[in-house]
Structures are given as structure tokens and as C-alpha cells.
Amino acid sequence: MEKTEHILADPAASPAPDGSTPVAFFTQAATFRGLWPRIRAHCAELTVKGKFSHGAKVAEFETALARWTGARHVVGVNSGTDALVLLLRAAGLRPGDEVIVPAYSFIATASAVVLAGGVPVFADIEEDGYGIDPRAVAAAVGPRTAMVMPVHLFDRLADLHGVLGVAARHGLAVVEDSAEAIGMRLDGVHAGLLGRGGVLSFFPTKTLGAIGDAGAVLTDDDAIADAVRALRHHGRTGRTLDHFPGIANPTELVGCNSKMDDIQAAVLLAKLTRLDADIARRTALAARYDERLRHLPGVRKVPGDVPPHPGGTRVSYVYLVEVEDRDALAAHLAARGVGTEIYYPMPLPLQPCFAHLGHRPGDFPRAEAACAAALALPLYPDLTDAQVDRVCDEIAGFYAGSRR
Amino acid sequence: MTAPRTIPFFPADLFAPDHGTLLDLVYVIGTHPEQRFILGERTARLERELAARLGARHVVACSSGTSALTLVLAAIGVTAGDEVVVPAFGCAPLAATVIGLGARPVFADIDPVRLTMAPDAAEALITGRTKALMPAHVFSTMAEMPRLRAIADRHGLRLVEDSALAQGGVLAGGPAGRWGDAGVFSFVQVKTFGMPGEGGVVVTDDDEIAGAVRMLRNHGQDGRHRFVHHRIGYNSRFDEVMAAFQLHRLPGFDERLARRAEICRYYSTRFADLADRGIVAPPADGDGRCPYVYTLLADRREELRAHLAAHGVDTHVYYPRILPEQPAFARYAAPGGRWPNAASAARRNISLPLYPHLGDAEVEHIADTVRAFACRSRKTP
Numbered sequence: 001m002e003k004t005e006h007i008l009a010d011p012a013a014s015p016a017p018d019g020s021t022p023v024a025f026f027t028q029a030a031t032f033r034g035l036w037p038r039i040r041a042h043c044a045e046l047t048v049k050g051k052f053s054h055g056a057k058v059a060e061f062e063t064a065l066a067r068w069t070g071a072r073h074v075v076g077v078n079s080g081t082d083a084l085v086l087l088l089r090a091a092g093l094r095p096g097d098e099v100i101v102p103a104y105s106f107i108a109t110a111s112a113v114v115l116a117g118g119v120p121v122f123a124d125i126e127e128d129g130y131g132i133d134p135r136a137v138a139a140a141v142g143p144r145t146a147m148v149m150p151v152h153l154f155d156r157l158a159d160l161h162g163v164l165g166v167a168a169r170h171g172l173a174v175v176e177d178s179a180e181a182i183g184m185r186l187d188g189v190h191a192g193l194l195g196r197g198g199v200l201s202f203f204p205t206k207t208l209g210a211i212g213d214a215g216a217v218l219t220d221d222d223a224i225a226d227a228v229r230a231l232r233h234h235g236r237t238g239r240t241l242d243h244f245p246g247i248a249n250p251t252e253l254v255g256c257n258s259k260m261d262d263i264q265a266a267v268l269l270a271k272l273t274r275l276d277a278d279i280a281r282r283t284a285l286a287a288r289y290d291e292r293l294r295h296l297p298g299v300r301k302v303p304g305d306v307p308p309h310p311g312g313t314r315v316s317y318v319y320l321v322e323v324e325d326r327d328a329l330a331a332h333l334a335a336r337g338v339g340t341e342i343y344y345p346m347p348l349p350l351q352p353c354f355a356h357l358g359h360r361p362g363d364f365p366r367a368e369a370a371c372a373a374a375l376a377l378p379l380y381p382d383l384t385d386a387q388v389d390r391v392c393d394e395i396a397g398f399y400a401g402s403r404r
Numbered sequence: 405m406t407a408p409r410t411i412p413f414f415p416a417d418l419f420a421p422d423h424g425t426l427l428d429l430v431y432v433i434g435t436h437p438e439q440r441f442i443l444g445e446r447t448a449r450l451e452r453e454l455a456a457r458l459g460a461r462h463v464v465a466c467s468s469g470t471s472a473l474t475l476v477l478a479a480i481g482v483t484a485g486d487e488v489v490v491p492a493f494g495c496a497p498l499a500a501t502v503i504g505l506g507a508r509p510v511f512a513d514i515d516p517v518r519l520t521m522a523p524d525a526a527e528a529l530i531t532g533r534t535k536a537l538m539p540a541h542v543f544s545t546m547a548e549m550p551r552l553r554a555i556a557d558r559h560g561l562r563l564v565e566d567s568a569l570a571q572g573g574v575l576a577g578g579p580a581g582r583w584g585d586a587g588v589f590s591f592v593q594v595k596t597f598g599m600p601g602e603g604g605v606v607v608t609d610d611d612e613i614a615g616a617v618r619m620l621r622n623h624g625q626d627g628r629h630r631f632v633h634h635r636i637g638y639n640s641r642f643d644e645v646m647a648a649f650q651l652h653r654l655p656g657f658d659e660r661l662a663r664r665a666e667i668c669r670y671y672s673t674r675f676a677d678l679a680d681r682g683i684v685a686p687p688a689d690g691d692g693r694c695p696y697v698y699t700l701l702a703d704r705r706e707e708l709r710a711h712l713a714a715h716g717v718d719t720h721v722y723y724p725r726i727l728p729e730q731p732a733f734a735r736y737a738a739p740g741g742r743w744p745n746a747a748s749a750a751r752r753n754i755s756l757p758l759y760p761h762l763g764d765a766e767v768e769h770i771a772d773t774v775r776a777f778a779c780r781s782r783k784t785p
Contacts, residue, residue, distance in 0.1 A: 050416025212643030
């Protein structure tokens, strides 16, 4: 390893000012180390094959993930964001079409609509959870509405039965932003497969995470899958996956370059073998947090207090609490070496990039309330019970009086 | 007598000497305490080192050469109603990136020898809606950048240089990527500075373009305030494993490029007298060469291809069809438009193996095989 050390010289994680051991918001280092023999074997195979993107490992991963999710098609791309853009286009979004999306999500939910040529129309979220409110969807339907895109945030599916009902009544297509929802199922069907299609993000912090950007489209629809396959490879039809000469195939669609790297597929293939165990570990960690935090003063809501919608399963990707004095608590935890994230500090309609739509504070009260109170705590399979206890102790200490 | 093994066009062992390093880097980055995988310190260092080599103010890494073009076009404000003049012969992103922003590609014919956009043809297509010229370097030849630069300046247009494949090329003392308001490089494995994954960079001296590209590549964020999105952006980022690998390989780039150039020169020396036998080779020397892909124009291309295949030489036809005749782009092409030089190139282009670890004996075998085909053929009238 010596020969590469110069490229990699970085300070190790430094202890918190008070000398306690930090709890990172995210790490998968131990998981990666444990899986290294498998990852190494996959990487060794791909170096022999010698096609390093859009190659045989990507094909192998697509097949393995299709089996795991039950999807008829898994199409690997460069990111979850790209997956959304390509899915929307493949599902037939036309320029100027409106897509109803929740006011509370990561930016890609709305920016993907714009990048696909459409116009996002925002709807507020449920009273208890963080999914789009079907009644708000119904209220947002207009003459140009073509699709609705629920998002499954953190640990819970949106109210899909409700959304599918509204969509059916108004003749809208449903595509799912299931980027965070690997493992979540409704009535036994994997997230992303309840409407025309969905996506997965393999951003490193995800439940199934790579060590770089990667994503996928999931669908049971042959035509959508074929279109996404072409769009990700410059619009070229015919065989391109694991087939270099396919670059000369006819360009049938106006596409882009959104090929997945085989090295990421190698990591993902290895991690997929312990995805069920990882999800179980996340569930146990979330339950431990719930137990410790549920009755703390200052903690308004823990994820376990909001049950999944009927028929839905929970997968604890993000452990998100709503708290009082959120920013002060986050600063306190940071000072004590505990990493947190604010998912999300600002509702989508109020982002500067959507200023031209003219929304004002107060238009989406539930989304705004969530943005003011939500704080994500460390949650990943490498996390120990003792670390969860430590985070909870710090939160308890904050609300016990150290905050003033 | 056939060769003992087929000489591949797309070799599987491009990075064979560095496979160990690649595995080390995957392990070290996967287990590093920092757990930073995207747009981290290694990417920043790669950007700095490339900028220093090029004498450029800014190098901004992103997810691919194609994406780099999109980011540049978006950064200069190409939008619905605009036109961008692009060559009729070349790779799909020349048209697709323009259409992706809602603008219209206007196809210009090419120079019959260089195969790059003909400056006169491009200038003739400029209208009040033209926002930019986007020439591309093709195979092993840079476009006529001094003339295109002058035309762009004369008409007050932006010049976007599709230098995706030309890293290392130099024309009139100006490196590829440095002639436009912005240029791009692709690092997909087959390129001159290829790597084992997808990635690319934008190169520019323009602070505004660089700033916009940095914002656009990561969801419109400004790099300081997380989850505040100033513009509708993309996810077009660079992975740390790839940055580390490129930093490891950068010192060897000049040597690999020189070997590629040496092979090109040898090919062209061997093929210099075949023009009247229906095989036109690029010149052996001269300014503005970039030894990425070595391409012949052959009147009887399919026969040549079959002949080479029968003698263990794999070839590739990059562009069998001109861009205005691709199904995706036909509706954007001028009705009744004609691009005779592009069409001729599409009928005749055939590319030979070219990579740094191609051995002398293999190169000689390939040249001998092409010559044998040409010399047994009838002279074309």
C-alpha cells in the first residue's frame, strides 16, 4: 500500500475537543473491511474483463438486484438523480407537462422534473409522516398534470394507496422517487414497482451504498426499461452493455451519458449479499434510539411513533427525529463529536432555484414545520449500541439543562 | 496465414500494470477514516494538477466528457430558441447536449481531409439565433481552432471546444481544450488519459463559466451552504477512487501519449502512398495532431474490414452515419440539407488499433495487412 499512500495522506478523524470518541454521521469502513475479500474478487474479475463502465459487473449487479427486488428490469445508471430524469423521460413526460411532487424532499425530486423538460408542482406532506399528502395531490391536479411522483423518505413509504387512488381518478401516471427506499415494500411489492417505475440511489450513505455515485431505474415495464437503457448510453439502441462496439449503434433517442462504473457495481454486489442483515441491524439500532429518545423532553417525534401505512414495511435508512431548538442541539452534538444532518433545511418550493414560481413562507406549512425541526442522527450498520447510547446521552444532557 | 491471436481494437488490458494500484486504492478509500468518496481532496488535487499542466485558470471535474459539454453549454446560458453550430460528423453528444438544453443544433459540413467542422461552412450557418460554435476534434486531428476562434470573435459568439478526445494535442502552440471559451476532456477508459470508470473535466480561464459549472455539477449548491440550491443543477460529480487513480497515472501520461503518436506516425508513413489505391491516411506529421484514434478513409471499407479481421486485426467504425441522419437528430436537421464531406467520411471511416502497449510487431502486422489489401486491389480511377 506504500506506493499509493502519498495520494491518500489525510488526517485521521480527530477526537472531539473534550477528548471523547467521535461518532461519525456516517461510515461504512468496517463493513467494507469485512466484505473486502468479496469486493476484491469482483474487482479482480472486472480487471480481467477490462471494460470498466457499463460492463459485465454492471450487468451482473442488475441481474442480482432484479432478483432481490423482484423487479422485471433494473437498469444501472450514474446516479439516483439521473435515474429520475431518465425514468421521467422514458415514462413519456413531454415538454411542459406538470408533475406533482412533495414540497419536502431532496432537490433532485424537483430538479429531475425540470431536467426532463417538465414543470414541478408542489404539494404539502402528510400530517404525521413525510410523504406527499394524497389530498394535496388531488388539489394540485390541473389541466397540464401528467404525473405524480411520491417520494419515500427516510424509513417509510409515502401513502401509495392514497396516491394511486388519486392518480387513477385523474388519469395520472405514477412514478416513484424511491431513491432511499431499497427494501421497503407495500403488500409485498418493492418500492418503485407500484406505479410505472421507480429509482434507487447508491450514494455511499444509502442502505445499499457504493463508494461513488451510482443509481438505477426499477420497472416492470419493458418499454420504459428499453428507453432508459438507450437514454443512458447516448440514446443508442441495441446491445451496448458489456459490448464496446455498440457505441456505433444507431442513435434513436436524444440521450446522455449515464453509465455506471463497474467498480461501483463490484462494491454493490458484495454489499448486496448482506443487505438483509444490514437492514435488520438498522432496524435494531432505530428501535434502540426510539426507546431512549421517545420520552426525552425536547424530542417531539421519533420515527417509531409513526407507523407505516397499511401494507407497508419500514426500512430505517435515515433516523430522523423532530426536536426543539434543533440548530442548537445540532451544534451541541457537533461540539461533542457527534455528526448529524439536517434533512432538509428548506422546503423545495422556497429554494432559490424555484423563486420564479412565487411561493411564499406559509404556503406549505407541514413541510416548513418539518424543515424547522428535523434532525438526522447517525444510523448505519457499523454503528454500535454503545455509540447509540452515547448519542442519546448527549441529547439528554442537552435538554437536561446544558443548552442554556 | 493468420496472426496467432486477434489484435483487439478495444483492449482489455489497458491498465494491466496498474491493476494492483487500483485494488489498493479501492480498499484504502473504502476504509479510510474520512469516508469521503465524491468531490473530495483527491479530486481537487487532480483539478489543480491538470490546470497547472495546461496553464488554465480552472479545471472542474465532473461525471463524463458528455456531461462536461452540457455543463459548459448551460453555464454560457444556451437555452430554448438558441442555435449552436456543430459538425455534421462526430459523436452523438455534439447534438444531444444542445437539444438537452432546449436549443437547436445546426449541422455544418466538415473538411474532407481533417474531418473536422469546416470553418467556412460553419460561418455560413450563423444567424441571429446562434449562441455558440461547437467544433470537435476528431480521431487524431484537431479542428481549425484559430479560424474558428476568429469567426466566433467576429460574430460575438461563444466558442465551445469539444476536445473530449484530444487531451495532449497541440495546435499552433495552443493545447487542445484551451482554444475555446471552455473545453472538455473525457476520461472514459479508451481516451488518451483514460481511466477505469466514467469521468471528465471542464477547462476554462473564464471565472464565470467555472463558477457556474462548479455549481451546476452538484445540484446548484454553492459549495458552502449545504442543501441550498441556487440553480437547477445536475448530479455530475467525480469519484475519489478515480481521482486517486488519475493522480497515480498522470506522471506517465506524456510517455503514453508519445507512444501513441509514434504508432500514428509509423502507420501514416506506411500508408502515405495508398491514396490512389482508395485508402487515405492522415498525414504523418504536422501541427494539431492528437493521437487518440487512428482512422483511415477507405473506399472499400467493408472489404478492408473483412480482410483485416481475417488476418487477426480487429477494427472499428465509429461513425457509420452522419449526425443529421441519426434517427434522434433528423428532425433538427435543415430540410434538404446536404453534408457531402461528412457523408463521404461516414461511408469510408475505419479505425485501426492504437494504444500505448501495442507492440512494434503488432503495429507492423497491422500496417502490412492494410498494405497487402491495398496493393492487391485495383487502383481506383
